[in-house]
Amino acid sequence: EAQVTQNPRYLITVTGKKLTVTCSQNMNHEYMSWYRQDPGLGLRQIYYSMNVEVTDKGDVPEGYKVSRKEKRNFPLILESPSPNQTSLYFCASRGAGSNYGYTFGSGTRLTVV
């Protein structure tokens, strides 16, 4: 089944403790993105990647890092999480063809206390 897989689904952590949210897609997609979803704000792009080793900032990149060492994986790294990063996170991917729609993962709900 074609899908984007995120792990973990739920995570509670403490301020300052480094964490990584993994994202993997099995569709050989070139483009991958991370979004955060907050009430009343919709989805905002954090980082995106156009292919292996090619990444760029989205609208809200502060406090986050990403890497794209393999085409299928696009992990989101929070080096020193803070409470304002408590949110629902989504990874998404799409291919380089004329189908411009993104496939989203099921989300990771992160709570930073």
Added chain:
Amino acid sequence: GENVEQHPSTLSVQEGDSAVIKCTYSDSASNYFPWYKQELGKGPQLIIDIRSNVGEKKDQRIAVTLNKTAKHFSLHITETQPEDSAVYFCAASRITGGGNKLTFGTGTQLKVEL
């Protein structure tokens, strides 16, 4: 940058009625407008999209219309059913060689009542 406004934030309709959600965008260079449906506990799922060279697109009970001059686009759901209850997001994007960044609206909670 692009800014997308979406209305209404909540919408309640009776089963069988139509539902309309409206969005406006600010960047006249945007040329791709998808709509996503998000059910509780799940990620957004693409339900329909439209390119700027088309004024209307329909897929069964769902249709999207685009007015480039006014910079607004709308989602129309006819003969609503309880399973249509979800949060709907519009988005706008400029398709370039580097991919397409989606700018989302703030979402509409649609409730279809029996």
